[in-house]
Amino acid sequence: MTQSSRTDLCSQPTQAVSTEKYAKLVCDSTIQLHQPLQLILSTLDRRAMALTKLANFESALRDAKVMQQLSPSSALGYIRAATIYSEQRKQRHVIDICNKGLMTVEPSDMHYDELRRTKSDAEQHEAKGMDFVRQLPFDIVTTTLIPLFVDTSPLDPLKPCSYLHVSNLWRDYILQCSDGLCFKTTYNQEVQESRNVGN
Numbered sequence: 001m002t003q004s005s006r007t008d009l010c011s012q013p014t015q016a017v018s019t020e021k022y023a024k025l026v027c028d029s030t031i032q033l034h035q036p037l038q039l040i041l042s043t044l045d046r047r048a049m050a051l052t053k054l055a056n057f058e059s060a061l062r063d064a065k066v067m068q069q070l071s072p073s074s075a076l077g078y079i080r081a082a083t084i085y086s087e088q089r090k091q092r093h094v095i096d097i098c099n100k101g102l103m104t105v106e107p108s109d110m111h112y113d114e115l116r117r118t119k120s121d122a123e124q125h126e127a128k129g130m131d132f133v134r135q136l137p138f139d140i141v142t143t144t145l146i147p148l149f150v151d152t153s154p155l156d157p158l159k160p161c162s163y164l165h166v167s168n169l170w171r172d173y174i175l176q177c178s179d180g181l182c183f184k185t186t187y188n189q190e191v192q193e194s195r196n197v198g199n
Contacts, residue, residue, distance in 0.1 A: 041067055041076060048080050052087055060084045072104050075111035082118045086125075094122035134169055142177040150174060154184040 044063045051060035061084050067077030078101025085093040098119035105112055136145070155161055164171045175181065 037070060041071055041074065044070075045076055045080055048084065052084050057084055057088055068101075073106060073109070075101055075105045075109050075115045077101075078105065079111060079115055079118060082115075082122070086118075086122065091122045091126035095119055095126065098122065134167075138173070141173050146174055146177045150177075154182040157183045157185070 044067050048060040048063035051063065061081060064077055064081035064084060067080060071077065078097055081097045082094045085097065098115055101115050102119065105115060149163060164174065
């Protein structure tokens with residue numbers, strides 16, 4: 001059964017002609033159709049939580065995705081996936097899944113605010129950076145750490161250089177250690193090196 005079919009099946013049909021007896025029967029029947037779905041969602045949520053506690057993140061995420069497919073208008077599947085990513089310290093994934101949920105879920109959903117808070121918490125965690133370099137002596141950083149991972153070949157200006165984004169202090173140490181950065185530039189189909197000394 002496709003998602004569209006399930007949604008159509010579980011929504012209250014509009015009645016051209018309404019008699020109280022049959023209108024109530026339609027309403028009650030539609031409510032009963034939702035009960036098995038809620039039971040399945042609740043079971044998947046509990047299993048995904050247990051799988052997360054067992055560090056079986058792949059299976060837990062699979063259950064969370066099934067929850068989202070079965071009921072895309074419910075925040076629960078998105079919250080469960082965000083919780084799983086959060087347990088793995090993948091804050092960018094938490095933010096992405098929350099954004100997807102916030103675009104899909106109605107603000108009237110009882111868990112909508114929890115979804116917003118989850119996103120906000122992930123943004124705060126992502127903004128925090130542990131800067132262990134600050135506590136190390138400058139000599140150790142410049143003579144031991146930086147040479148371990150800094151490539152001396154020219155940088156491609158179109159590709160981000162991840163180690164320059166660790167922190168401002170880290171970037172400054174790299175610049176001081178290397179006497180500036182060397183970039184590849186292309187001019188008349190020849191690759192030339194240009195040196196950018198400074199910040």
